[in-house]
Amino acid sequence: xxxxxxxxxxxxxxxxxxxxxxxxxxxxxxxxxxxxxxxxxxxxxxxxxxxxxxxxxxxxxxxxxxxxxxxxxxxxxxxxxxxxxxxxxxxxxxxxxxxxxxxxxxxxxxxxxxxxxxxxxxxxxxxxxxxxxxxxxx
Numbered sequence: 300x301x302x303x304x305x306x307x308x309x310x311x312x313x314x315x316x317x318x319x320x321x322x323x324x325x326x327x328x329x330x331x332x333x334x335x336x337x338x339x340x341x342x343x344x345x346x347x348x349x350x351x352x353x354x355x356x357x358x359x360x361x362x363x364x365x366x367x368x369x370x371x372x373x374x375x376x377x378x379x380x381x382x383x384x385x386x387x388x389x390x391x392x393x394x395x396x397x398x399x400x401x402x403x404x405x406x407x408x409x410x411x412x413x414x415x416x417x418x419x420x421x422x423x424x425x426x427x428x429x430x431x432x433x434x435x436x437x
Contacts, residue, residue, distance in 0.1 A: 300359055300360075302343070305317070307367055321335040343371075344370055347369060347373065369398065375387055
């Protein structure tokens with residue numbers, strides 16, 4: 300399931316900014332480049348999934364609004380390239396910190412998602428009665 304679209308990016312940050320960070324044509328066309336935006340959104344989704352996979356069944360059955368916003372912030376940071384404004388970097392860092400909390404179980408995606416069962420504890424232990432043969436060859 301897709302977490303965010305080009306329309307979500309435009310709604311979140313305005314068309315002017317999205318045109319500036321996606322329109323790479325020479326000369327510029329003055330419109331958002333859907334291919335560039337979708338590539339960044341796909342990379343953002345993969346980054347988000349790397350945190351969610353340890354706790355949640357993927358793909359998610361529904362996308363919470365917080366994940367849509369998270370994907371937009373991560374894609375925006377990627378689209379800015381080398382000249383990332385401080386506010387964009389801070390938004391990205393906040394999202395990654397939150398994803399780490401989700402991965403560690405300190406934060407939740409809400410009731411819309413199915414979590415994986417916790418890893419088993421109390422695994423069986425194998426105990427040996429000792430060595431029968433040693434390094435002396437008998």
